[in-house]
Amino acid sequence: MPLLTLHDIGVTRRSNTILEAITLSLTAGEIVTVVGPNGSGKTTLLRVIIGALTPTHGEIRRRPGMTIGYVPQRLHIDPTLPMTVARFMALPRRRHIDALHRALEQAGAAGQIDRQMATLSGGQFQRVLLARALLGQPDLLILDEASQGLDHRATAAFYRQIDRVRRELGCSVLMVSHELHVVMQASDRVICLNGHICCQGRPETVASSPAYRDLLGGDERDAVAFYRHDHALAVASP
Amino acid sequence: MMLDDFLVRAALGGTGVALAAAPLGCFVVWRRMAYFGDATAHAAILGVALSLVLSTSLFAGVLTVSLLMAVAVSWLSGRGYAMDTLLGVMAHSALAFGLVAVSFVAGVRIDLMGYLVGDILAVGRADLAIIWGGALLVLALLGSRWSALLTATLSPDLAHAGGIDPRREQLVLTLCLAMVVAVAIKVVGVLLIAALLIIPAAAARPFSRTPERMVLIATAIGVLSANGGLAAAYRFDTPTGPTIVCLATLLFLAASLIGRRLESIAPRPARPHE
Numbered sequence: 001m002p003l004l005t006l007h008d009i010g011v012t013r014r015s016n017t018i019l020e021a022i023t024l025s026l027t028a029g030e031i032v033t034v035v036g037p038n039g040s041g042k043t044t045l046l047r048v049i050i051g052a053l054t055p056t057h058g059e060i061r062r063r064p065g066m067t068i069g070y071v072p073q074r075l076h077i078d079p080t081l082p083m084t085v086a087r088f089m090a091l092p093r094r095r096h097i098d099a100l101h102r103a104l105e106q107a108g109a110a111g112q113i114d115r116q117m118a119t120l121s122g123g124q125f126q127r128v129l130l131a132r133a134l135l136g137q138p139d140l141l142i143l144d145e146a147s148q149g150l151d152h153r154a155t156a157a158f159y160r161q162i163d164r165v166r167r168e169l170g171c172s173v174l175m176v177s178h179e180l181h182v183v184m185q186a187s188d189r190v191i192c193l194n195g196h197i198c199c200q201g202r203p204e205t206v207a208s209s210p211a212y213r214d215l216l217g218g219d220e221r222d223a224v225a226f227y228r229h230d231h232a233l234a235v236a237s238p
Numbered sequence: 239m240m241l242d243d244f245l246v247r248a249a250l251g252g253t254g255v256a257l258a259a260a261p262l263g264c265f266v267v268w269r270r271m272a273y274f275g276d277a278t279a280h281a282a283i284l285g286v287a288l289s290l291v292l293s294t295s296l297f298a299g300v301l302t303v304s305l306l307m308a309v310a311v312s313w314l315s316g317r318g319y320a321m322d323t324l325l326g327v328m329a330h331s332a333l334a335f336g337l338v339a340v341s342f343v344a345g346v347r348i349d350l351m352g353y354l355v356g357d358i359l360a361v362g363r364a365d366l367a368i369i370w371g372g373a374l375l376v377l378a379l380l381g382s383r384w385s386a387l388l389t390a391t392l393s394p395d396l397a398h399a400g401g402i403d404p405r406r407e408q409l410v411l412t413l414c415l416a417m418v419v420a421v422a423i424k425v426v427g428v429l430l431i432a433a434l435l436i437i438p439a440a441a442a443r444p445f446s447r448t449p450e451r452m453v454l455i456a457t458a459i460g461v462l463s464a465n466g467g468l469a470a471a472y473r474f475d476t477p478t479g480p481t482i483v484c485l486a487t488l489l490f491l492a493a494s495l496i497g498r499r500l501e502s503i504a505p506r507p508a509r510p511h512e
Contacts, residue, residue, distance in 0.1 A: 047395070047398075050395075050398055050399045051398055051399075051401075052394075052395055052398035052399070068399060070395070070396065070399035072393060072395050072396060075392070075393050075396070077392065078268055078269075078270065080267045080268055080439075080440075080443055081268040081391070081392070081449060082443065082446040082447050082448055082449060082451070082452055083392075083448065083449065084447055084448055087448045087449065087450075088392075091385060091388055091389045091392065091396075091400075092385040092386055092388070092389040092397075092400045092402060093385070093400075094385075116447065142399075
């Protein structure tokens with residue numbers, strides 16, 4: 001039985017169709033990436049899946065007892081709110097200190113437990129968010145643009161960490177990202193979204209499909225060019 | 239009996255209000271709801287007029303109007319209005335309409351200043367029962383939903399993912415706010431209620447590493463301000479509500495200075511390379 005099945009999901013807001021006819025299922029242990037231009041409904045789709053948004057149409061089936069770990073896009077913690085890493089992770093449910101240490105280690109953020117959230121760097125912050133999501137031993141890990149604001153090396157390292165987590169915990173991963181180049185390499189399946197599902201399949205199949213190129217081809221070339229440029233610079237300056 | 243002494247009753251009333259206002263005030267600060275608190279408190283004067291017209295209890299009138307105001311504002315905030323403008327309009331118009339409405343209440347000579355800046359020395363036994371009942375209810379609500387409230391304050395999306403409805407938590411805070419306004423009007427008056435919410439929380443921030451610690455320190459500062467302000471007002475023969483707020487502000491200033499000093503001598507947080 002699949003972990004999660006969406007059947008003919010549609011979301012309409014103020015007579016704008018944001019999502020329509022979304023049918024997909026996730027099986028245990030796979031990494032699925034949703035790509036698409038801005039405004040294509042990627043975040044809306046994730047919000048439907050975590051239950052933050054009720055679809056106007058269609059049906060979601062979750063395997064009974066399935067747990068979701070959610071890593072939000074970007075979390076702004078108001079500077080007036082004091083928050084240690086340990087306290088943050090133990091929200092909303094209290095956790096044993098050993099569980100906190102274990103999750104931080106799995107997420108590659110060991111040793112950060114007593115720090116203030118406000119003093120973490122972007123990469124450390126995202127790893128703490130990941131650690132928090134891992135605490136409930138999730139069957140499905142959902143990441144929304146989790147690498148936004150990280151530099152290339154931190155992004156690549158972050159997705160390697162996700163892959164390690166998947167192998168250790170055996171959970172499925174569903175993620176949304178702009179970093180097509182890095183993310184697609186790490187995926188088993190790519191879903192190309194633009195209000196509806198344009199195409200889906202293995203990363204190399206999707207990357208060479210006409211629908212994908214129409215939608216995101218330009219971005220992809222830019223990303224690769226930028227990457228090479230960056231790389232050349234790194235070689236030039238010892 | 240001890241409660242016969244008006245100073246003892248005043249101290250108990252001030253302490254009760256401070257106990258409820260400080261934890262709620264932390265949420266007001268974290269969620270940037272300061273103006274929201276102002277609007278709710280200023281609307282209370284309309285509630286005073288209403289209870290005079292209908293000759294119901296002051297507490298019921300104020301609670302009803304504050305609650306309506308709080309619900310209206312939080313409903314509008316989800317509708318994409320420019321919130322600071324809207325709250326500015328609502329806070330001050332509620333106050334103005336309230337003052338005009340009170341003047342229409344024929345034949346009733348009321349002490350308007352008492353409602354604007356409070357009259358803690360006139361707190362009676364029945365007032366004490368209302369203040370402590372309301373304060374304990376607010377504390378019970380906040381305490382029993384603590385984790386959910388905190389998660390919803392951090393991020394509505396994280397709350398949803400954890401099975402918490404952030405709108406329900408917002409409603410709980412709104413209810414608590416109306417309750418605190420209703421019990422605090424006698425102690426500090428509608429103009430200064432927001433100060434009692436925000437200043438202790440702001441003063442506690444530099445010394446807090448966790449939200450719970452901030453609540454504890456804010457509560458201590460609130461209780462100290464209420465009782466210290468009462469003593470100072472008695473000694474110097476000054477209006478009590480404003481004196482309480484003045485003392486809280488002095489504590490806030492001291493806390494900010496000490497907090498800055500602590501920060502400058504503390505080692506910078508290490509940032510290991512990733």
